Amino acid sequence: MRENIVTSDNFEQYLISHPFIGKPQNLYNSMNYIMQLGGKRMRPKLLLLAYQCVANELNQDAYKLALAIETFHNFSLVHDDIIDNAPIRRGKNTVHKEWSVATAILSGDNLLVKSIELIMNTSFANKDKLLNEFLMLSQQVCEGQQIDLNLPTQEIITEEEYLEMIRLKTAVLPAAALRMGAMAAGANSENGDLYYDFGLNLGMAFQLQDDYLDCFGNSSETGKLEGGDIIENKRTIMYLHALKNLNSEDKDKLQSWYDNPAHDNDMKVKSVRDLFKKAGSDNYLLKLKAEFEDCALSNLDKACHDSETKQQILSLFELLKTRTA
Amino acid sequence: MRENIVTSDNFEQYLISHPFIGKPQNLYNSMNYIMQLGGKRMRPKLLLLAYQCVANELNQDAYKLALAIETFHNFSLVHDDIIDNAPIRRGKNTVHKEWSVATAILSGDNLLVKSIELIMNTSFANKDKLLNEFLMLSQQVCEGQQIDLNLPTQEIITEEEYLEMIRLKTAVLPAAALRMGAMAAGANSENGDLYYDFGLNLGMAFQLQDDYLDCFGNSSETGKLEGGDIIENKRTIMYLHALKNLNSEDKDKLQSWYDNPAHDNDMKVKSVRDLFKKAGSDNYLLKLKAEFEDCALSNLDKACHDSETKQQILSLFELLKTRTA
Numbered sequence: 001m002r003e004n005i006v007t008s009d010n011f012e013q014y015l016i017s018h019p020f021i022g023k024p025q026n027l028y029n030s031m032n033y034i035m036q037l038g039g040k041r042m043r044p045k046l047l048l049l050a051y052q053c054v055a056n057e058l059n060q061d062a063y064k065l066a067l068a069i070e071t072f073h074n075f076s077l078v079h080d081d082i083i084d085n086a087p088i089r090r091g092k093n094t095v096h097k098e099w100s101v102a103t104a105i106l107s108g109d110n111l112l113v114k115s116i117e118l119i120m121n122t123s124f125a126n127k128d129k130l131l132n133e134f135l136m137l138s139q140q141v142c143e144g145q146q147i148d149l150n151l152p153t154q155e156i157i158t159e160e161e162y163l164e165m166i167r168l169k170t171a172v173l174p175a176a177a178l179r180m181g182a183m184a185a186g187a188n189s190e191n192g193d194l195y196y197d198f199g200l201n202l203g204m205a206f207q208l209q210d211d212y213l214d215c216f217g218n219s220s221e222t223g224k225l226e227g228g229d230i231i232e233n234k235r236t237i238m239y240l241h242a243l244k245n246l247n248s249e250d251k252d253k254l255q256s257w258y259d260n261p262a263h264d265n266d267m268k269v270k271s272v273r274d275l276f277k278k279a280g281s282d283n284y285l286l287k288l289k290a291e292f293e294d295c296a297l298s299n300l301d302k303a304c305h306d307s308e309t310k311q312q313i314l315s316l317f318e319l320l321k322t323r324t325a
Numbered sequence: 326m327r328e329n330i331v332t333s334d335n336f337e338q339y340l341i342s343h344p345f346i347g348k349p350q351n352l353y354n355s356m357n358y359i360m361q362l363g364g365k366r367m368r369p370k371l372l373l374l375a376y377q378c379v380a381n382e383l384n385q386d387a388y389k390l391a392l393a394i395e396t397f398h399n400f401s402l403v404h405d406d407i408i409d410n411a412p413i414r415r416g417k418n419t420v421h422k423e424w425s426v427a428t429a430i431l432s433g434d435n436l437l438v439k440s441i442e443l444i445m446n447t448s449f450a451n452k453d454k455l456l457n458e459f460l461m462l463s464q465q466v467c468e469g470q471q472i473d474l475n476l477p478t479q480e481i482i483t484e485e486e487y488l489e490m491i492r493l494k495t496a497v498l499p500a501a502a503l504r505m506g507a508m509a510a511g512a513n514s515e516n517g518d519l520y521y522d523f524g525l526n527l528g529m530a531f532q533l534q535d536d537y538l539d540c541f542g543n544s545s546e547t548g549k550l551e552g553g554d555i556i557e558n559k560r561t562i563m564y565l566h567a568l569k570n571l572n573s574e575d576k577d578k579l580q581s582w583y584d585n586p587a588h589d590n591d592m593k594v595k596s597v598r599d600l601f602k603k604a605g606s607d608n609y610l611l612k613l614k615a616e617f618e619d620c621a622l623s624n625l626d627k628a629c630h631d632s633e634t635k636q637q638i639l640s641l642f643e644l645l646k647t648r649t650a
Contacts, residue, residue, distance in 0.1 A: 027471040083427040102408040110467040146352040
């Protein structure tokens with residue numbers, strides 16, 4: 001077994017031993033606070049595994065690039081939490097609750113800058129390409145978040161529009177992380193694209209699973225409000241499917257739950273869940289998710305020919321497939 | 326006279342003919358809206374003039390770099406306006422008023438990303454250096470803004486702390502713009518530093534003049550609320566000077582105006598102005614401002630040896646020295 005194998009521990013260790021340093025203290029404290037709130041560190045791990053698969057080794061620059069991706073992810077979390085007015089993340093106060101909206105805006109801005117600085121501080125020969133990939137990613141994430149904000153004001157949403165939103169808001173991040181890892185390690189662009197597609201399909205499956213768990217997951221396991229999307233009248237893929245496939249009476253019921261303020265949220269969640277099941281929307285989502293997973297697996301088979309690393313990637317993948325939170 | 330001389334018009338023309346394009350429409354509209362609100366375009370013009378002075382010509386890449394600086398400036402305006410809860414900029418709604426806080430956060434984020442993309446899209450041989458300068462600038466501006474937010478909670482502020490805040494929040498931007506222009510044109514680092522120092526001293530003088538005009542300017546000329554800083558109890562350089570130099574009775578009066586809610590803001594502004602004058606704080610500020618201007622002029626003499634370009638820079642400078650708004 002190789003020494004430099006990617007585990008949760010060694011990326012976490014790298015992150016902890018590379019805090020952001022600067023003044024004023026509260027700005028940098030807020031940045032390190034969100035960075036150190038934990039999480040699965042999926043994106044940097046995927047980047048490191050792609051790097052390892054191509055280069056057959058890891059080095060400090062690969063970790064720096066992985067930290068850049070995690071830093072970017074945290075920038076987007078800090079700003080999204082302001083936008084969503086979310087008080088809690090991973091069981092702790094969000095940055096704008098712990099400090100203020102003003103500090104959270106600046107904290108996110110500086111995390112974005114730091115993520116680019118980390119890339120600039122690597123010595124990869126194709127740093128320009130990596131940075132361009134990263135800038136494209138950054139724009140797509142902003143666009144995806146704005147498209148998500150626009151959805152409630154849109155009269156009609158198609159499934160394609162919903163999927164495009166989650167592609168930009170969620171799936172391009174693991175995709176770009178994987179392609180950056182592969183490219184930094186010297187993969188050709190064809191191989192890089194296979195990693196990208198793997199990440200994109202994985203990300204889509206991930207988000208669809210999130211949507212499923214939000215609706216049908218057990219809140220004691222997910223740690224989230226049960227049926228949060230339903231309570232917020234989010235027109236998810238299950239809602240869009242149900243609306244198309246319910247009979248006219250049930251369709252009216254579903255629309256009525258979404259169009260009128262609910263007096264009893266538990267009742268609303270239960271009723272909407274039942275309507276989703278009646279329309280087969282839960283199975284529709286699970287089938288769609290499985291398709292994305294199958295594509296991802298096929299991409300991975302073509303992209304990565306190092307069996308040990310592939311096994312590690314699949315372990316992350318299995319973790320995803322069975323995760324409940 | 327050279328054809329490619331820098332005027333307001335040709336940078337403005339470049340900006341107008343290079344809007345940001347992308348989807349969703351409202352995100353990109355909000356970015357182009359703030360970019361096209363006008364203004365003196367001091368920072369990009371300074372960058373172009375430094376470039377012209379060193380290279381004796383201008384080209385598309387120089388304009389692109391100038392647009393990057395202006396885009397960055399607009400990113401910071403959009404986020405600062407949210408932080409300051411400002412409804413109006415240049416007589417129009419701020420981005421968060423015209424759209425929403427959420428869109429303004431994303432609009433600023435994407436402007437920051439676009440500014441870096443513009444730099445990446447140039448073909449300067451020392452692009453890495455330019456980008457590093459730009460990243461340092463970005464961090465300093467975030468830090469300066471947070472230091473400014475922290476000041477009201479600080480028991481005691483020294484003049485040095487106040488000056489450091491305006492250095493980071495305001496002066497590093499023209500400084501970095503000038504050094505980037507010079508470096509992109511091939512200046513050596515010593516010459517680049519002279520441009521930087523020129524911009525820094527110019528920026529300090531600029532901000533001190535702003536502070537002076539906020540207090541003693543005519544609102545019909547400045548377009549700003551008369552005595553806005555006083556009404557907001559901002560502990561500016563004049564306040565800090567007056568507190569140190571007034572007799573004990575007047576010092577108590579000044580503190581009382583700042584520590585207690587005012588029933589009559591006009592009366593407060595008038596009284597505090599009188600106390601500033603009594604302490605000689607207005608002249609103290611003007612002397613300090615003149616010192617920064619003298620340093621700036623001396624830096625410029627050493628930095629730029631092209632008399633025509635220097636004259637153009639001095640014209641901007643004169644505009645600054647005599648400006649009332």
